[in-house]
Amino acid sequence: MRYEVRTGWRYLQGGSRTIRRTKTLAMVSAAVSLAGVVLIAAGASSLGAIVLVVGMFATAVFGLLSMLSVFTSVSVLGVVLGVAALTVVLAVTTGFQQQFRDKVLGVNAHVIVREVGGIADYRDVMQTAQAIDRDVLAVQPFLFDEVLVTRSKGTSAGVAIKGVDPLRVREVLDLAKHVEEGSLDALAEPTPPGGLPAILIGKQLAEKLGARLGDSLTVVIPFSNLDFETMRATTSSPRTRKFRVAGIFYSGFDEYDRRLMYASLAETQALAGRGDQVMGVELKVADVDRAAEIAARLQAKLGPRYEVIDWYELNHNLFTALALQKLVLVIILTLIVLVAAVNMVSALTMMVTDKTREIAILKSMGSSTTGVAVVFQLVGLAIGAVGTTVGVAIGLVTCHVMSAHGYKLDPKVYLIDRLPIEVRPGEVLLVAAIAMAISLIATLVPARSAAALRPVDGLRYD
Numbered sequence: 001m002r003y004e005v006r007t008g009w010r011y012l013q014g015g016s017r018t019i020r021r022t023k024t025l026a027m028v029s030a031a032v033s034l035a036g037v038v039l040i041a042a043g044a045s046s047l048g049a050i051v052l053v054v055g056m057f058a059t060a061v062f063g064l065l066s067m068l069s070v071f072t073s074v075s076v077l078g079v080v081l082g083v084a085a086l087t088v089v090l091a092v093t094t095g096f097q098q099q100f101r102d103k104v105l106g107v108n109a110h111v112i113v114r115e116v117g118g119i120a121d122y123r124d125v126m127q128t129a130q131a132i133d134r135d136v137l138a139v140q141p142f143l144f145d146e147v148l149v150t151r152s153k154g155t156s157a158g159v160a161i162k163g164v165d166p167l168r169v170r171e172v173l174d175l176a177k178h179v180e181e182g183s184l185d186a187l188a189e190p191t192p193p194g195g196l197p198a199i200l201i202g203k204q205l206a207e208k209l210g211a212r213l214g215d216s217l218t219v220v221i222p223f224s225n226l227d228f229e230t231m232r233a234t235t236s237s238p239r240t241r242k243f244r245v246a247g248i249f250y251s252g253f254d255e256y257d258r259r260l261m262y263a264s265l266a267e268t269q270a271l272a273g274r275g276d277q278v279m280g281v282e283l284k285v286a287d288v289d290r291a292a293e294i295a296a297r298l299q300a301k302l303g304p305r306y307e308v309i310d311w312y313e314l315n316h317n318l319f320t321a322l323a324l325q326k327l328v329l330v331i332i333l334t335l336i337v338l339v340a341a342v343n344m345v346s347a348l349t350m351m352v353t354d355k356t357r358e359i360a361i362l363k364s365m366g367s368s369t370t371g372v373a374v375v376f377q378l379v380g381l382a383i384g385a386v387g388t389t390v391g392v393a394i395g396l397v398t399c400h401v402m403s404a405h406g407y408k409l410d411p412k413v414y415l416i417d418r419l420p421i422e423v424r425p426g427e428v429l430l431v432a433a434i435a436m437a438i439s440l441i442a443t444l445v446p447a448r449s450a451a452a453l454r455p456v457d458g459l460r461y462d
Contacts, residue, residue, distance in 0.1 A: 022066040029058035040405055049401050056397060060390050071347040072383060078340025079387025080394065083435050086333045087395025088402075090427045093326040095420030100322065103253035103416065104315050106174045107260070109140075109282030110291045112314065113298065114307045118277040125281045125302065132298050135286045138171035140164060141278040143268045148220045149201075149261065155209050161199075161219060161261045163268025163278075172284045175200075175249060175262065182213050182247030187264045197267040198246035202257035204411075206248050215245045219261075219271060241271045252418075254411035337435050341442040344383055348376055348446035352453075360455040373451035377443045384439025388432050395431075399423050 036052025060080055064073040113125055122141045129139045143163035150156040166188035170176055176184045179200065186198040196216055201209075211217060221239045243263060251257055269276065283298075285291055291310040299308040312319060352359070359372055403421035411417045 022062045026059055026062035026066055029055055029062055031055075033059055040401060049398075049405070052401060053394070053398055056394050060394065064386070064390075068386075071350060072379075075340065075344040075347045075383050076387040076390070078343045079337060079384055079435055079439065080391040082333065082336035082340050083388050083391025083431055084395040084398070085336060086330065086431045086434075087392055087428060088398050089329050089333055090326070090431065091395075091399045091421050091423045092419065093322070093329060094424060094427065095422035096416075097319070097322050097326070098422045099416050099420040100253075100315075100318060103251055103256070104318075105288060105311060106178060106251050107249075107253075107256050108311060108314070109172050110285045110288050110311050111283040111295045111298065112280050112309050112311075113282070113302065114280040114309070115305060116307075118274060118279055119281065119306075120277050122278045122281055125306070128301055129281060129283050129298055132301060133285070133294050135290055135294060137284045137286055138168060139281055139283050140168035140172045141265060141281050143265060143272060143274075143277075144279045145221060145268070145272055147261075147271075148222055149205075149209065150218045150220070151209050151211060151215065152218075157205060157208055157259075159205060159259045159261055161263055161268060161271070163263055163265040163272075166264050169262075172282055178249040178251045179247050180250050182245070184247060186246035187262065191267075196242050196244035197263065199243035200247040200249055200262040201245060202260050203248055203250040204254060204258035205261070206245070208258070211245050213245055213248070217243050217245060219243060221271065239271060239273055241267070243267070252411075252416055254415050254417070257411075334434060337438050340387070341438045344380060344439065344442045345445060347383075348380055348443060349449065351379070352376065352446050352450045355450075356453060359450055359453050363453070363455040369451045372453075373447040376447040376450050377440070380439055380443030380446070381436070384436050384442075387439075388435040391435070392428060392432060396423065396428070 033052055033055030036048045036050070036055050039048030039051055042048070057080075061073070061077060064076050068076065111129075113119075113129060119125060119141075126139045126141065130136055142165075145161055145163075147159060147161050148156060149159050149161075164173070164187070166185075169187070170184065180203065182200070184200065187200065189198065191197045199217065199219075201211065201217070206212070209217070219241050249257075249262075263271075265278070269278075283294070285294055288311065292312065295308045295310040295313075299306070302308065362372060362375075363369075399421050402419060403423075407419040409417055409419055
C-alpha cells in the first residue's frame with residue numbers, strides 16, 4: 001500500500017474515546033431503524049417511514065463518528081444529506097413525469113389528426129394514416145364535444161363526451177384496462193328496441209352524479225338550439241339524448257375521471273347532429289418516442305388543411321412544467337452538496353494546519369510535493385465517496401419504502417391519487433457523479449496549500 005493511502009487513512013480516523021462513545025449509539029439507532037420496518041409491516045406506513053429514515057440517518061451519524069474524526073464525519077454527513085435528498089427528489093419528480101405520461105397515453109392516442117369544423121372524408125384520412133408508417137398499429141375516428149350530463153334526481157355536471165369506434169377503440173386506446181365496472185364491449189352492443197345506448201363514465205364523475213351501472217343519464221349539448229349569427233333559438237330546446245351507464249373507468253388521473261365520458265361514435269354523432277362527420281382521427285404507434293416523427297410525416301402527406309399533433313405536443317404545457325420543476329429542484333438540492341463541499345474545504349484546511357509538522361516531516365524524508373497533495377486529495381475523495389455511498393443507500397431505501405407503501409395524494413391538487421416513485425439507475429449514477437465531482441474540486445485548494453508548505457516552516461519551532 002502506498003504511503004499516501006496509509007497517511008490519508010490515518011488522518012481520517014477518530015480517537016479511541018470517540019469510537020467507544022458512539023458504537024453503542026450506532027447500535028441503538030440501528031434498532032430504531034428496525035422498529036421503523038416493523039411499524040411499516042404492521043400498517044403504520046407514515047409513522048414507520050419517519051422512524052426508519054430517522055433511524056437510518058442516526059445510524060449513519062453515529063456509525064461515522066465511531067470510525068472517523070468529528071470534523072471528517074461532519075463533512076461526510078453534509079454530503080450524505082445532499083445526496084439522499086437529491087436521490088429522493090429525482091425519483092419523485094421522475095415518477096410524476098412517468099405517471100402523467102402513462103395516464104395521458106392510457107386514455108389518449110399517440111397522434112391526432114384534426115381539422116377546423118370537422119372531417120367529412122375521415123375514411124380517406126384513416127387510410128393515409130395507416131399507410132404512412134409501419135409503426136402505425138391502429139387508427140380510429142373520434143368525435144369530442146362539451147356537454148352537460150344530468151341524472152333523474154337533478155344532479156348535473158359539465159363534462160366532455162368522446163365518441164369512439166367500438167370496434168377499433170381497443171386497438172387505439174388502453175381504456176379497457178381502466179374499466180373497473182361493466183365492460184368496454186358494451187359500446188359495441190346494439191341498442192335493444194326501447195332501450196338506451198351505452199356510455200362509459202369516470203369514477204369521480206359517477207360518485208358526483210351518484211350513478212351506478214344501469215342508471216340512465218341525460219346528456220345535453222348546451223346552446224345547440226341557438227343560431228349564433230342571429231342569437232335566436234331555432235328549436236324549443238337544445239339537443240338531448242339519454243344513455244345507460246354500461247361501465248365505470250378509473251384512470252387515476254383526476255381530470256379524466258371527473259370530466260370524461262365515452263360513447264359509440266354513431267350515438268355521439270346522432271347527439272351532435274353533424275351527420276357522418278368527425279372531429280378527428282387518432283393513431284396508435286408502436287414506439288411513442290417516434291410519435292413526433294410520424295406526426296411530421298403525416299402532416300407533410302395530408303397538407304396544411306389538417307392539423308397533426310403528437311401526444312407530447314398536445315400536453316406540452318404539462319410536461320414542460322414538470323421538466324422545469326425537476327430542473328429547479330435538482331439545482332436547489334445540488335446547493336446542499338455545494339455547502340457540504342465548502343464544509344469539506346474548511347475541514348481539510350484545518351487538517352492541513354493541524355498536520356503542518358507531519359507534512360514537513362514527510363517532505364524532509366523525501367516525499368514529493370505531488371505526494372503530499374495526493375494525500376489530501378485522497379482524504380477529500382474518501383469523504384465524498386463515503387458520503388455518496390451512504391446518501392444513495394438512504395435515498396434508495398426511502399424511495400423503496402415510499403413506493404411499496406404508496407402515500408395518497410389529493411387528486412384535485414396533484415391530479416393523481418398516489419405519490420409516484422420512479423428510480424432510474426442513470427439518474428442515481430448522475431447524482432453520485434455530481435457529488436464526487438464536487439468533492440474532487442473541493443480538495444484542490446487544501447491539497448495545493450499542503451503541497452506548497454516548506455519543510456523549514458513546519459519544523460521551525462520544533
